[in-house]
Amino acid sequence: MIGGSNPRSRSHFFMRLSRYFLPVLKETPSDAHIVSHRLMLRAGMIRQAAAGIYSWLPLGFKVLRRLEDIVHQEQIRAGHDPMLMPTLQSADLWRESGRYDDYGEEMLRITDRHGHDMLYGPTNEELITDIFRNSVQSYKQLPLTLYHIQWKFRDERRPRFGVMRGREFFMKDGYNFDIDKAAAMHAYNRHMVSYLRTYERMGLKAIPMRADSGPIGGDDTHEFLVLADTGESEVFYDKRILDLSLGERAVDYDDWDQCAAIKQEWTTPYARTDETHDAALFDAIPEEYRMTSRGIEVGQIFYFGTKYSEPMNARVTNADGDLVPVHMGSHGIGVSRLVGAIIEASHDDNGIIWPEAVTPFKVGIVNLKQGDSEADSACEALYKELTAKGLEPLYDDREERAGGKFATMDLIGLPWRITVGPRGLKNGVVELTSRRTGESREMVPAEAIAELEAIYSEV
RNA sequence: CGGGCUAUAGCGCAGUUUGGUAGCGCGUUCGUCUGGGGGACGAGAGGUCGCAGGUUCGAAUCCUGCUAGCCCGACCA
Numbered sequence A: 001m002i003g004g005s006n007p008r009s010r011s012h013f014f015m016r017l018s019r020y021f022l023p024v025l026k027e028t029p030s031d032a033h034i035v036s037h038r039l040m041l042r043a044g045m046i047r048q049a050a051a052g053i054y055s056w057l058p059l060g061f062k063v064l065r066r067l068e069d070i071v072h073q074e075q076i077r078a079g080h081d082p083m084l085m086p087t088l089q090s091a092d093l094w095r096e097s098g099r100y101d102d103y104g105e106e107m108l109r110i111t112d113r114h115g116h117d118m119l120y121g122p123t124n125e126e127l128i129t130d131i132f133r134n135s136v137q138s139y140k141q142l143p144l145t146l147y148h149i150q151w152k153f154r155d156e157r158r159p160r161f162g163v164m165r166g167r168e169f170f171m172k173d174g175y176n177f178d179i180d181k182a183a184a185m186h187a188y189n190r191h192m193v194s195y196l197r198t199y200e201r202m203g204l205k206a207i208p209m210r211a212d213s214g215p216i217g218g219d220d221t222h223e224f225l226v227l228a229d230t231g232e233s234e235v236f237y238d239k240r241i242l243d244l245s246l247g248e249r250a251v252d253y254d255d256w257d258q259c260a261a262i263k264q265e266w267t268t269p270y271a272r273t274d275e276t277h278d279a280a281l282f283d284a285i286p287e288e289y290r291m292t293s294r295g296i297e298v299g300q301i302f303y304f305g306t307k308y309s310e311p312m313n314a315r316v317t318n319a320d321g322d323l324v325p326v327h328m329g330s331h332g333i334g335v336s337r338l339v340g341a342i343i344e345a346s347h348d349d350n351g352i353i354w355p356e357a358v359t360p361f362k363v364g365i366v367n368l369k370q371g372d373s374e375a376d377s378a379c380e381a382l383y384k385e386l387t388a389k390g391l392e393p394l395y396d397d398r399e400e401r402a403g404g405k406f407a408t409m410d411l412i413g414l415p416w417r418i419t420v421g422p423r424g425l426k427n428g429v430v431e432l433t434s435r436r437t438g439e440s441r442e443m444v445p446a447e448a449i450a451e452l453e454a455i456y457s458e459v
Numbered sequence B: 001c002g003g004g005c006u007a008u009a010g011c012g013c014a015g016u017u018u019g020g021u022a023g024c025g026c027g028u029u030c031g032u033c034u035g036g037g038g039g040a041c042g043a044g045a046g047g048u049c050g051c052a053g054g055u056u057c058g059a060a061u062c063c064u065g066c067u068a069g070c071c072c073g074a075c076c077a
Helices: A035-042 A056-079 A093-098 A125-135 A179-201 A239-242 A256-267 A279-283 A336-344 A374-390 A404-413 A443-457
Strands: A046-050 A053-056 A088-090 A108-111 A117-122 A144-153 A170-179 A206-210 A222-227 A233-238 A271-273 A290-305 A315-317 A323-327 A325-332 A363-367 A395-396 A416-420 A430-434 A439-443
Touching: A035 A046, A035 A336, A046 A315, A056 A144, A056 A170, A056 A179, A093 A117, A093 A125, A093 A416, A125 A144, A125 A170, A125 A233, A125 A271, A179 A206, A179 A222, A179 A256, A179 A290, A179 A325, A206 A233, A206 A256, A206 A290, A206 A336, A222 A336, A233 A239, A233 A395, A239 A325, A271 A416, A290 A336, A323 A363, A323 A374, A325 A336, A363 A374, A374 A395, A374 A416, A374 A443, A395 A404, A416 A443
Parallel strands: A206 A271, A363 A395, A363 A416
Antiparallel strands: A046 A053, A088 A117, A108 A117, A144 A170, A170 A325, A206 A222, A222 A290, A233 A271, A233 A290, A290 A325, A315 A323, A416 A430, A430 A439
């Protein structure tokens, strides 16, 4: 975390805009056509390295890490074990599952110096199943869910939309191993609940929709979609699903009935992508609740039974002493894609508007008259106090005019801004401004800090 | 993978038709004035014109080949 104790710490040093690497662009790069891509480039979050491949600059990297942290926390809360698998894999396991040929051109194939066929992993079912089968022999070691958050690569024919459809992407993928279908369905439900909680924590409304299983295969699958005009999928849903919220309710992830009930709650209202859309069912909804819009897919959960455990011989001994293939499922959250999706869902003409839970800095300090001793010292005091309280400020201490500082703050989207200028300081006040509403209130610095503490204690 | 297009300074672009030694805006550096929504003035720095070959006295410009990237479609977390 951010420590206020050591004023020379790197985090302290680089939270001053004069020393922070934030290459913002005034003009829109011509290659970017959708709003999140444009804003991520303009806000200095990413830099394109090749088609569909991006470097994450400090500001973008901070957001990516925040999302990763939330995903980890919610996975661990649900009882899943974090681990890390490599990006490069041997082709051998993929030949065993039969997917080496099935996957086609989307898989990036590499040959090492020994002539061995390698690949940059697009997903990890084979690898995890291999790990599992070598170490688990008994039903007593189940249930088990392993996951990791790692870079993947899919050699898209046509990457586009910035990080929303890159070739390289950062993704959480998890795999559950259960003794039978009933247990695996609990894992499925548990994942649905934990995903709902994950997205809610990020300040997003992600709707689970019945979906197609695609190349992963399997029977049961839901996609989670964030509504946004620029979404790649057309979606049909019952408006009432938007009213559902997990909120503060306590969830026991080991409670099969509770998880099943929550899944039931979220899958009862109609919600489907165009792939699985059923016009007859949709038309049965009262017209006032019938909604059509576009959505960005930010996650998917699958139950695929023994699709991999059979061919790869991942079996355990059950209570009767019989050797049976384990029932599996997999689940993914597109972490890097979420950065774009959040921006698509939360921005205005001036720039990004970060939800408090994922913002790269919690508050921006704008010094309207750099070099004015009163303004400078008021800003320094605020900066130290906010830093000490873990309210991670970004202090714009550049020799810039007010307009430029405001424009930068609006562009990078910090949800709160404290504006400090000689005019207000005459009366001992600063301004606290909400990026989302634009509402601005004058108050003494201590009150602004207290307000921010209250706001952030809730996220 | 089909169709279309682009490549000139960090970013956005003009110059290519008609070959003559590279320009504008923003940004950037220095100075002065300014100071509550991208300010003004002055002085600078910055480019193998995507790469290779060819034509020519001379190529950003014409020709050939290559590479990279973008858009529409089909496809996809």
